[in-house]
Amino acid sequence: MLSEVLTRLGTFFTRDLPIVLWDLADIALVAVILYAVLVLIRGTRAVQMGIGLGLIFVIYQVAKWAGLVTLYAMLDTLLTSLVLIIVVVFQQDIRRALMRFGTRPLFTPARAALETQVIEEVVKAASSLAQKRIGALIVFEREAVLDEFIEAGTRLDAMTSKELLYSVFVPSYENPMHDGAVIIRDGRVQQAGAFLPLSASTKLDKTLGTRHRAAVGLSEDTDAAVVVVSEERGAVSLCFHGNIVRDLDAASLRTALLGLLTKQPRKRRRESTAPPERRPSTPPPEAVAAPREEPAVAPAPEPERPKPEETN
DSSP, rough: HHHHHHHHHHHHSSOHHHHHHHHHHHHHHHHHHHHHHHHHTTTTTTHHHHHHHHHHHHHHHHHHTTTTTHOOOOOOOHHTHHHHHHHHHHHHHHHHHHHHHHHOOOOHHHHHHHHHHHHHHHHHHHHHHTTTTTTTEEEEEOOOOOOSSSBOOOOEEEEHHHHHHHHHHBTTTTTTTTTSSSEEEETEEEEEBOOOOOOOOOSSOOOOOOOHHHHHHHHHHHEEEEEEEEETOOEEEEEEEEEEEOSSOOHHHHHHHHHOSSSSSOOOOOOOOSSOOOOSOOOOGOOOOOOOOOOOOOOOOOOOOOOOOOOO
């Protein structure tokens, strides 16, 4: 098997150079398209559907090899309409890909700056809401479109700001949006008052209320990141990939959101370990100290000379 692969590779590279380069470009283009498709369906139910279709194709090949005529005929009829099945199953993802292809910023620095600004506003709003013990649900939509998982609320399509988020969750009879969740899409508050699916997991802490279970439930089905502010404890939590991290302060929440949402998380500045630059040996004139006067030292006394003996 390995020798056959090496032989085919040798045959591939023994052709003319322009043809080899053209085929390599073709292979690279297909690889990029496959990677984009995998990134597109990551974190959505389309992954499980894709795995199911892959298993059906494997069973189809096994039935063909083993001579299972009935099973092979049934799967052959099914796979004949594979293109139509893919379009129906992945229609939300295909539509999202076409929409984001035209609306997503071309330059990554601009998008990263927008995401960082939005994260900062959310962190400030969550901290203020936690201090006042006002419950809140703030959802960051990532790759998976949330329209098929949530019950839509009031459409806003407004710029994300601390003041807007705070006012949405202020409990009042005249404010029907405070009970639901805010959905942030592409850096803007897309809607408020949305309702999220509750988690059916039995492993969650029994003390978690409906707000936290809704956040975990959405993060189980999609790749969304959900910030939760507890009304009873005034604590901030973060839910992602079916997990919950509780009791976060502003700095921890900011770091976690940057790591989850930004494509290139900010790197911490490392303190320089290089030795400090040496100062010039000659200090400035105003810094020159007056020369110290050496204390006067008294000369040592001369030793007494012996007196000459007197002679008679």
